[in-house]
Amino acid sequence: MAGPPEGRVRVLALRWVHLLQGGALLMPFFLLVNVGIGVVRPGSARLLNGALGPQFLAFGLCLPLVAAAGLLPVVRALESAAARTLCGLPGGALAQGPADSWAARRRCAGWFTLHVGLGGLLSGASLAVPPMALVLLAHPLVPALHSDRWAWPWAHAGSALWTAPVAGLALLAALAATVHGAGALLARCAPPLLGPTPADRLAAAERRAADLAARNRLARDLHDSVGHALSAVALQAAAARRVLDSDPQFVRTALAAIEETGRSTVAELDGMLGVLRDGESRPAPGPGLATGLESVIARSRATGTRIDLRVDASLGPLAGLDAQVSAESFRVVQEGLSNALRHAPGAAVSVRLERQRAPEGEMLAVTVENAARTVPGPRPAGGRGLAGISERAALLGGTAWAEDAGGVWRLAARLPLAAEAGAGAGAGAGHQRKDGPGNGTERESAP
Known part of the structure; x- marks a missing residue:
């Protein structure tokens, strides 16, 4: 000794x-x-x-x-x-x-x-x-x-x-x-x-992977929900300030949207903090298309942005979609709107939800398009949003990509309408991202 x-x-x-x-x-x-x-x-x-x-x-x-x-x-x-x-x-x-x-x-x-x-x-x-x-x-x-x-x-x-x-x-x-x-x-x-024993080490590795997956999921949800809320609130307040004297009705609408944004974001944060407090390894799905799409569109429109929403009738009621697919599709729309509000304020945005047939089966195609960047200067530091969308899509067996095609910024995702068994339980890190059509970029670029 x-x-x-x-x-x-x-x-x-x-x-x-x-x-x-x-x-x-x-x-x-x-x-x-x-x-x-x-x-x-x-x-x-x-x-x-x-x-x-x-x-x-x-x-x-x-x-x-x-x-x-x-x-x-x-x-x-x-x-x-x-x-x-x-x-x-x-x-x-x-x-x-x-x-x-x-x-x-x-x-x-x-x-x-x-x-x-x-x-x-x-x-x-x-x-x-x-x-x-x-x-x-x-x-x-x-x-x-x-x-x-x-x-x-x-x-x-x-x-x-x-x-x-x-x-x-x-x-x-x-x-x-x-x-x-x-x-x-x-x-x-x-x-x-x-x-x-080897079995003990494997069980410990699985617990660490589950914890990592939960932390990654929470990080993505925090980025998407809080990031979108802050972007929307900032733009709503700026728009209200510009027309404070000339358009009181718009100001009232913007303030109401800010109030609703703050309330819904606090509710989401409470849910995420509850997961952290209770030590659950797999958070419950967040807001879905049926419960959150209309409110996120309304909050974005309150900034003065024109948003065209088209939902394919063949999808049927949005409430009938798989809960995990609906939640991840909502995050795609939310991220697309956040990027448009942040990097191309004032540009019209198109949101499309369509059913598509693919060799893998029936897919839900989510596409958010807007004019390319209207704010001069380099893109601010960041890039976690689209990386998180790629992770979400990969965990469900789908794909996601972003591209600048002829002056139009497009964020698109293809998700299976029936989520794969065990989707979302993997570690959210180290997977292979799949490129989509276009330039197949895997990082968040400015519209």
Whole structure:
């Protein structure tokens, strides 16, 4: 063990306690074996007060029972906590939960047997060696100990008396060395026997992927909802300020739209914060076409922007669409309107929802078009919106793209009308985005 002497002494003391804990865990099994032998052969199993041979026999008979107890799932959690605290092992090296698979249980049974077996032997030595060493240390100074009833392997008289303290110190050193070796063995064996199995690592990776997917989903929803709301509110306020004296009716309409935008955005934020608070791994779908399309169009129109909305009659009632497809389609429309309001204020916007037949099946085509950028200067930093739309489409098995075609900025998405099983549960990161027609850009560019 490296480190300062006081650190090494502390580690030795903690590992000694860990071994004594193993000895304490052995006692119920030891007593059970004694009772069992007494039942099978009455009067022949006075092992606790007998010779060492019968006691070691009882000890050996305990170990199969210890191994069987180590198969209990909860044993791994308890032993991992004890080993992490008393053996000074890093938390990541040991599994933290119960053993769910039989492979993990068998490894835990092997560890439990090793811990309890070594602990039982070292606990017995810790009880027997210190008193013996004290007797040897005091032997030259206490005449009563010079009696012949003390059977030492050397003479009691003369200078040989002073070899007893040396033997006592040697016994204590041997005990400490044995404890050190046993503690080091346990510390070395703990990671392979109590560490996570491949199944544990896979489950942990799946939990991390689910958490990442939830965070990505929340990030996309925050960008889409809050970003659109702030853009709309800013443009509505600017438009109202320009006609404050000449068109009071428009100002009232803009203020009402700002109020409605703030109220709906706060409601969405409450839902997202509820997901964070409750620790859900998969947020519920946000607003859909049936519940949010009209309001987002009305808020955008309140900025003075002319918006042409066309919904294919063959789609049927929007409320009948798959909830996930409807929610993601709504985000496509919302992102397209946000881009138009931010980068091409005043330009007319066309929103189309159509049913299309494709080799993959029936698709919902969402297209948002407007004149290309009308605000001079470079595009502001950002670009997360269209990247998020591409991720949303890919998770449903669809495609999304943006292009500047002949002075018309187009954001388009093709989503399967029936969402794929498990859509939205993947990690939202590291997938392959599919290019659409046109230049197939995958980043948010200015209209």
